[in-house]
Amino acid sequence: LAALLITRGKEGMSLFQDGHPVVHLPVVGSREPVDVTGAGDTVIATYTLALAAGASFLEAAHLANHAGGIVVMKRGTATVSGAELRASILSWDVRDEQGEDSFSR
Structure with a gap:
């Protein structure tokens, strides 16, 4: 197994890669x-x-994290454009450069 991505609800996600530290x-x-309906499907x-x-693996995890974060803010089974x-x-990216907390949005 080269990599494993685990969703952790309010704790975000964890990416495990062979030979790399956990992210x-x-x-x-x-x-x-x-509404979390379909969020896991969106992430996958x-x-x-x-x-x-x-x-x-890391780029894909970041993209999936954003998609999941968007879809849970919509009611019902939703899509992400x-x-x-x-x-x-x-x-x-702008907020990270400004040093803002990821939960401040």
Whole structure:
């Protein structure tokens, strides 16, 4: 097994890779989800698609984390658009550069 991604609810995600230290990814978005229906499916689909497109395990995990963070803020079974995913990633990068807490959004 080369890598394993585990979702941990309000604790974010953890990525285990053979020969690498464990990476813990904090929750993207609000710590209080609106509806978690389909969130795991969104994470799995995004992670798998990113890997199939050539992303590293860590890149795919970050992308899946953003997708999951978006979908839990919607009611019912929801989807994530490319524009939403891009906006989330760009917002995250700006906030990280400013040294803001990941939970302050």
